[in-house]
Amino acid sequence: MKEEHDMTDSEQLVQRFVDQELSAEERLQFVARLGRDEALRQRAMDLERLVLDVRRLPRPEVPAGFTARVLERTEPRRSMWRRLAETLWAPRALEWNLASAAAAACLVVFAFGAAIAGALSWQRSAPQPGTVSASAAGAPVLVRLVVLQPGARTVQAAGDFNGWNPHRTPLEQVSNGAWMVTIPLEPGRYEYMFVVDGQQWIADPFALEQSEDGFGSRNAVLEVRAPSESRS
Amino acid sequence: MPGDEAALVQAARRGDREAFGTLVSRHARSIVSVTTRMLGPGADAEDVAQDTFVAAFRALPGFRLDSKFSTWLYRIAINKCTDSLRARRPEVQSLDDDGRDDDSRAPIEPATEETPDWELERVELAWELDKAIEALPRLYRESFVLRHIEDLGYDEMSAILGVHRDTLKMRVYKARMLLCRSLAHLGGVR
Numbered sequence: 001m002k003e004e005h006d007m008t009d010s011e012q013l014v015q016r017f018v019d020q021e022l023s024a025e026e027r028l029q030f031v032a033r034l035g036r037d038e039a040l041r042q043r044a045m046d047l048e049r050l051v052l053d054v055r056r057l058p059r060p061e062v063p064a065g066f067t068a069r070v071l072e073r074t075e076p077r078r079s080m081w082r083r084l085a086e087t088l089w090a091p092r093a094l095e096w097n098l099a100s101a102a103a104a105a106c107l108v109v110f111a112f113g114a115a116i117a118g119a120l121s122w123q124r125s126a127p128q129p130g131t132v133s134a135s136a137a138g139a140p141v142l143v144r145l146v147v148l149q150p151g152a153r154t155v156q157a158a159g160d161f162n163g164w165n166p167h168r169t170p171l172e173q174v175s176n177g178a179w180m181v182t183i184p185l186e187p188g189r190y191e192y193m194f195v196v197d198g199q200q201w202i203a204d205p206f207a208l209e210q211s212e213d214g215f216g217s218r219n220a221v222l223e224v225r226a227p228s229e230s231r232s
Numbered sequence: 233m234p235g236d237e238a239a240l241v242q243a244a245r246r247g248d249r250e251a252f253g254t255l256v257s258r259h260a261r262s263i264v265s266v267t268t269r270m271l272g273p274g275a276d277a278e279d280v281a282q283d284t285f286v287a288a289f290r291a292l293p294g295f296r297l298d299s300k301f302s303t304w305l306y307r308i309a310i311n312k313c314t315d316s317l318r319a320r321r322p323e324v325q326s327l328d329d330d331g332r333d334d335d336s337r338a339p340i341e342p343a344t345e346e347t348p349d350w351e352l353e354r355v356e357l358a359w360e361l362d363k364a365i366e367a368l369p370r371l372y373r374e375s376f377v378l379r380h381i382e383d384l385g386y387d388e389m390s391a392i393l394g395v396h397r398d399t400l401k402m403r404v405y406k407a408r409m410l411l412c413r414s415l416a417h418l419g420g421v422r
Contacts, residue, residue, distance in 0.1 A: 015408075073282065
């Protein structure tokens with residue numbers, strides 16, 4: 001089988017782009033190269049489309065009763081005599097006396113106490129509602145978000161800049177598969193994602209930085225600097 | 233491994249079947265997904281998914297708690313799929329062969345007059361894509377399924393399959409290329 005170093009430079013670049021393994025600098029170079037190299041752009045779009053189509057495949061449903069069937073198969077086998085003995089010796093009447101009632105009551109009180117304690121500790125550990133920070137000082141900077149989504153019918157952006165409401169920032173398809181929007185942003189740090197066809201949330205593959213969103217996905221991070229900072 | 237998962241695994245190792253049931257419910261979706269993509273939809277995929285969990289239950293005493301339970305389950309599932317595929321027929325196609333399997337799969341649901349065009353296209357694409365993935369050579373298919381359907385990284389895939397990550401990258405690359413080629417005729421639909 002061919003090893004990775006046998007791939008052409010372009011092939012390696014596209015594969016690493018699809019695997020999101022390009023460094024920030026490499027990503028910038030890659031974007032610039034996409035603009036010049038039509039074949040590379042087509043290859044990148046084909047692969048991006050494939051990955052997106054695969055993500056949209058419906059996940060097979062777990063058949064009803066699956067766990068029960070597995071557990072049934074892990075049940076220890078008992079001999080016929082043992083099963084008979086268990087049937088013969090199984091208690092038939094519910095015995096009740098003052099001591100067992102007192103023990104049951106203790107258990108109920110303990111369980112209730114534990115539930116209350118659990119609820120209180122949950123409340124203590126729950127995050128407090130966030131406070132809205134004052135917007136960073138400085139004039140808005142025009143920021144262009146671009147993403148390749150060849151098979152998409154709509155693409156929107158949702159993030160800190162629009163209250164995570166994708167309807168406020170739709171992207172326009174500027175050429176076959178390339179979507180773009182230009183938004184004015186005040187200097188600061190913003191997290192965002194793209195929403196494809198109203199349901200598929202994806203991180204920006206061109207983002208220079210990404211961060212965990214706490215729900216198992218990654219948000220793209222955009223650092224907007226004031227023009228004076230950028231020059232320095 | 234998350235704390236509660238480690239506790240469940242510990243309990244299951246001591247024979248606690250209720251704890252094991254929780255682990256089965258938690259991981260059933262991923263394992264059924266892998267077996268279905270590897271073997272095609274149907275009874276085989278469910279049987280092999282069940283076999284995976286039964287084998288895991290029996291092998292639990294030997295499970296090392298410092299590794300991820302899901303990684304271990306994936307490894308068992310892939311091995312079970314390989315056994316099942318070998319039992320079906322010898323794999324004679326070469327790794328570069330993109331030969332298609334037969335069409336012995338569940339039929340596409342019939343369209344109704346109300347079904348919008350884009351929905352029909354989506355169903356047709358899913359059908360073609362499923363078929364193309366199923367037709368990939370086994371080694372490419374397992375790498376592609378773990379990478380793009382289960383969304384695993386190359387390091388975890390390497391732990392599951394026992395293959396160097398560069399080799400896996402190459403297999404995923406080949407699989408992507410074969411799939412792009414297989415789906416090229418859908419250009420208009422996609």
